[in-house]
Amino acid sequence: MNDSYKPGTPCWIDLMVPDQQAALDFYCDLFGWQGEVGPAEQGGYAVCTLKGKPVAGIMKAMNPDGTVPDPLPPTVWTTYLSTDGIDGTLKSATDAGGTLMMGPVDVMDLGRMAVIADPTGAVVGLWQAGTFDGAGIVNEHGALIWNELATSDLSAASAFYSAVLPVTTDRSEMPGAEEYIEFKVDDRAVGGMMDLSKLPPGVPPHWQPYFHVDDVDEVQASAVRAGGSVLAPAFDMAAGRMAVLADPQGGAFAVITASMPEQPA
Incomplete structure (x- = not known):
């Protein structure tokens, strides 16, 4: 960045x-x-x-x-x-x-x-x-590429974030992801939102980071060897290949090899 x-x-x-x-x-x-x-x-x-x-x-x-x-x-x-x-x-x-x-x-x-x-x-x-803007590298291996809200009420969440910050929400135009909602700033997708009901029962509403990696399966295996766990094994989806993992202390995160990752700004 x-x-x-x-x-x-x-x-x-x-x-x-x-x-x-x-x-x-x-x-x-x-x-x-x-x-x-x-x-x-x-x-x-x-x-x-x-x-x-x-x-x-x-x-x-x-x-x-x-x-x-x-x-x-x-x-x-x-x-x-x-x-x-x-x-x-x-x-x-x-x-x-x-x-x-x-x-x-x-x-x-x-x-x-x-x-x-x-x-x-x-x-x-x-x-x-102030003097610190935030992440200095994005969309590269090992760096943040996406942030996603899982919520129990898509309409309420859309109304809230649009009232609080200069963001709009719209359904994804990506083929195969028509039910997915994107947060946009100046008409550029900056994050996503999904229905919590698609996740296992008992998972609370939350924001989750995605890290871009060159090989999802290799990173998944490395995480397991280091004591982490697999919450959703590597699978192919509209935006690429991804997995949801947890570190040894339970912190959940996603990794993705994006099919068309955004270029760093």
């Missing part, structure tokens, strides 16, 4: 885990990232890089006072949507039925962040860039 992310576009992801070092080892080996536990003044937050550019964050699950939560929260990837005015976005979110989960807080001079839940219960972050 050479430019800042337009408001409404997924711009960053991070993972909160009980064992930060184990997560760093797993993802760095799987995707070729570099990363280490960050300084104490940043809560140990690790910014993982690929080819010297930031691709994702990994942090240890802890309370604001530095103690370990009991019980531990679930291990999940959080998607962050770009905004150019986080306070206004939060007001729009709560007015539209969303719930403030955390923030807004300043992250040094890097930017301002908050976490909300949409009216269907899916948790998503918001990021107002």
